[in-house]
Amino acid sequence: MASTQPATPASSRKPRVMVLFGGRSGEHAISCATAAGVLRAIDRDRYDVVPVGITRDGRWVVAADEPERWEITAGQLPEVVASDGEVVVPLSVGDRRLRVLDALEPPRELGEVDVVFPLLHGPFGEDGTLQGLFELADLHYVGAGVLASAVGMDKHYMKLVLAGQGIPVAPYTVVQPGEWERDPEGVRARVEPLGLPLFVKPARAGSSLGISRVDDLDDLAAALTEAQRHDPKVLVESGVDGREIECAVLGSRDGERPARRSRARSR
Ligand SMILES: Nc1ncnc2c1ncn2[C@@H]1O[C@H](COP(=O)(O)OP(=O)(O)O)[C@@H](O)[C@H]1O
Ligand SMILES: [Mg+2]
Incomplete structure (x- = not known):
């Protein structure tokens, strides 16, 4: 080629x-x-x-x-x-x-x-x-x-959009860049009501990179440091006991599903 x-x-x-x-x-x-x-x-x-x-x-x-x-x-x-x-x-x-x-x-x-x-x-x-x-x-x-794409990549903004549409999201708090270093007590105070276990994750990453499960608040610092290796903005989320479902969406810009033999023109 x-x-x-x-x-x-x-x-x-x-x-x-x-x-x-x-x-x-x-x-x-x-x-x-x-x-x-x-x-x-x-x-x-x-x-x-x-x-x-x-x-x-x-x-x-x-x-x-x-x-x-x-x-x-x-x-x-x-x-x-x-x-x-x-x-x-x-x-x-x-x-x-x-x-x-x-x-x-x-x-x-x-x-x-x-x-x-x-x-x-x-x-x-x-x-x-x-x-x-x-x-x-x-x-x-x-x-x-x-x-x-931009909203979907950022777990913080994705939650804001979903919640704005009345779709429930797991309880969470966002740790902004530099915040943990400046005000660890303030962050802890927001995190504690989320209960245990917690999931600490970089806001903008995927494939489970940088994600830790925290079962003891003494491990919070290490989990935040790990997440910050991937993104200075970090999400701390309550553990959810659920089933993960992935769903592909096939359609074109006008909302139509492309005909099977049509040219690859969707965007
Ligand atoms: N709040 C949570 N409760 C329970 N498990 C979680 C939670 N958040 C993440 N996980 C686990 O970590 C995996 C990766 O987290 P996810 O938010 O899907 O990040 P990624 O964008 O890396 O796929 C999930 O598939 C799930 O197994
Ligand atoms: Mg995932």
């Missing part, structure tokens, strides 16, 4: 899907594993696939179209590195094209991308920043838009 491609009218070829993964968050390797699953599952008869990885320092590179390269195997976390492929510029406003940046002048074109399938986890990917970039570039993309 890194080869030069002449611009082909979109109607005369398969939709070209940019599978985008890796990224700058602590969940880099989890995102690579998600990409392994998608690269293996996507229907090659219906879609052309352009795998693009984002390195931990934010460079976009054309990545191997090899699911096994991106899997988490025993003791080995996958990572996108700059030497994986040519660096691409992710933004080309208006013409829906990506360009390969290499030693050549002018830069070679990677080809048209019809839709981006972002598989990033965590900040700088799942939090609306990338979605904003796609909006600016007029690229179609899969998944939630800017606002839903």
